[in-house]
Amino acid sequence: MKTLDERFETLRAEEVAPGIVVATLNRPDRYNAMTNTMFVELERLAWGLETEESARVLVLTGAGRAFCSGYDLADADDLPGLGALGMLDQQERAARALTAIRSLRVPVIAAVNGPAAGGGLALALAADIRLASPAAKFNAAFVRIGLSAGDLGTSWLLTRLIGPAKTSEICFTGRIVDATEAAELGIVNSVCADGEVVAAAIALAEQIVTNSPGGVQLSKRALQANLEVGSYAAALELENRGQALLTRSPDMAEALSAFKEKRAPHFQGT
Structure with a gap:
């Protein structure tokens, strides 16, 4: 993939199997804390993947x-002096990066290998699926540094995952949620064996890759869009359009033929 040829300062990206890309936040000495460079590179990674069929x-x-300790506090001293518009620009730069990741046409799996705090929690929440190692910890620590949990989509996404009461408790206290509790609450799909979270995420990705590319992509679009529509009727309208489009794809005809012939389908993704 062309994307993988790009040189990143804060990320590593590797195609580990056909169609499966592992992107690693690569500032381990700073617990993978976010910087403006990382925000730009996450957005660039997403753009590159969007163009790779x-x-x-x-x-x-x-x-x-x-996993990610949030915004690098070594860079935070300048934030109070930015002014309102300067701070808005800073927030929007970060928000664009997470929006680009969440809006990818393909599924995103967060393999949370350790602490995910603040913006790191927001990044994990932006994924479609989250797997955790036993070492994973989740922390909406914003109130501990004088900020709001209304940051980078956390207040919207976490509420929809676990409900407003639990979200309020976690956000108002700033307490740590360990991997076991995160699974019980539904923040993560499952907790993997120690050291196996990336392998488990790749195995899950391999299951996804066996399916129709168009079917998976329009499923993701419907799931995300229908979190935001206001009625059952609007949800049905969006679903109807997606199904009508997919029946025009050769992949559906191939799937039906494969079923009748008792063989694995060969999807083209067109």
Whole structure:
């Protein structure tokens, strides 16, 4: 993939199997804390994958002991002096990066290998699926540094995952949620064996890749869009359009033929 030829300062990206890209936040000495360079590179990674027709799944993880510790506080001293418009520009730069990851046409799996705090939690929440190692910890720590949990989509996404009461408790206290509790609450899909979270994410990605690319992509679009529509009727309208489009694809005819012939389908993704 052309995307993987790009040189990143804060990320590593590798196609580990056909269509499966693992992107690793690569600032282990800073617990993969976010910088403006990382925001730009996450957005660039997403743009690159959008143009790669062979891309089917993105796995996100962190180098070393952490997934992502949030915004690098070594760069935070200047934030109070930015002024309102300067701070808005800073927020929007970060928001564009996470929006680009969440909006990818292909599924995103977060392999949370260690602590995910603040913006790191927001990045994990932006994924479609989250797997955790036993070392994973989740922390909406914004209130501990004088900020709001209304940051980078956290208040919207976490509420929809676990409900407003639990979200309020976690956000108002800033307490840590360990991997076991995260699975019980539904923040993560499952907790993997120690050291196996990336392998488990790749195995899950391999299951996804066996399916129709168009079917998976329009499923993701419907699931995300229908979180935001206001009625059952609007949801049905969107679903109807997706199904009508997919029946025009040769992949559906191939799937039906494969079923009748008792063989695995060979999807083209067109």
